[in-house]
Amino acid sequence: MKPTARRCKAWLLTALLLAGCDRATTLEFGEAEQPRPTCTIARLKSRCEGASYPVTDQTVIRGIVTGNNRYGEFYNQLVIEDASGGLAIAAEYDAAENAYPLGEELVVYCNGLTLYDYGGKIELGKAADGNLCIPRDEADKHLRLSGLPAARITARPVRIGELTPADVDTYVRIDGVRFAQRAAWCDFDPETGRYVTTERTLADADGNTLAVRTLGGCLYAGEPLPEGNGSLCGIIGYFNGSFSLRITGIETSFVTPPATPATAYP
Structure with missing residues (x-):
């Protein structure tokens, strides 16, 4: 091969490699x-x-x-x-x-x-x-x-007395609990004619309690709290040293298992 031909071939190979590098390092992607x-x-x-x-x-x-x-x-x-x-x-x-x-x-x-x-x-x-x-x-x-098929969300079981910072903003299920009050999810403010963000107390058989925080603007603010013993699912919240629970997807959040023991709650 003549020197001129070799130089042309080398130049073409270099150009192709540089073009390939440009494409590889450019942030271009579809869904x-x-x-x-x-x-x-x-x-x-x-x-x-x-x-x-x-x-x-x-x-x-x-x-x-x-x-x-x-x-x-x-x-x-x-x-x-x-x-x-x-x-x-x-x-x-x-x-x-x-x-x-x-x-x-x-x-x-x-x-x-x-x-x-x-x-x-x-x-x-x-x-x-x-x-x-x-x-x-x-x-x-x-x-x-991402466009991937939706996943079936499974709540991870936790106990009120064992919550840690690692649980914050994770989806959990707390079993064997009841609400300490008989009320609606949120209090009603007669002056404004609106429901207000409210915390209700959840209790377990060991005497542990956890605040359940519900926004006044949620669709079920005026509905009554579930009665009896059961399991509650939601997102663990945290503010200034105190844990709380935020309900997510209310339609399937509370169940009352038939095998829940009838124990004395606070």
Whole structure:
């Protein structure tokens, strides 16, 4: 081969390699080509060691949606969970459209978002002008459904007296409990004509109690609390040293197993 031909061949090979590198390093993908998570939820939350932490790298997490505002239970908020833990995300979205259904896998592009400490609980949002919610017009940039078939959400059994920080923002089931009050989920304010966010007390047979926090704007705010003994499912909350429970998907949240022992409750 002549020197000129060899030089042309080498130049062509180099050009092809450079073009290949350009394509490989360009962030271009469709719905079926979304990137894999770069870290777990627990690892992402561990970055926030102070009041807030801005995410400035290409961090991607994935999690199953376990809490949304379909029934008015999580206003401007989503909760997702992976094998390492759960995370609350502050975001503006139209609940009527059910944009992020329960059981769907959500891909979260964290670059440009901020982790913040809210009463000891790490959440993810958008720090801008004091509004922590991801604006509706930016939601598609940061929050995308993976397109995989929806998962069947299974609540993990826990006991009130054994809750730890690792349980925060995870979907759990608490068995053998009852409500200490006979009332509606939320109190009614006659001055405003609206139901208000209310905490009710859940008790177990060992005398442990847990606050169940329900937003006044939820669809079942005026309905009576379940009576008797049973199991309650929801998301574990936390604020300033106290755990709580937030109901998610009220239609299937409370059951009364026939084998529940008739023990004396506080």
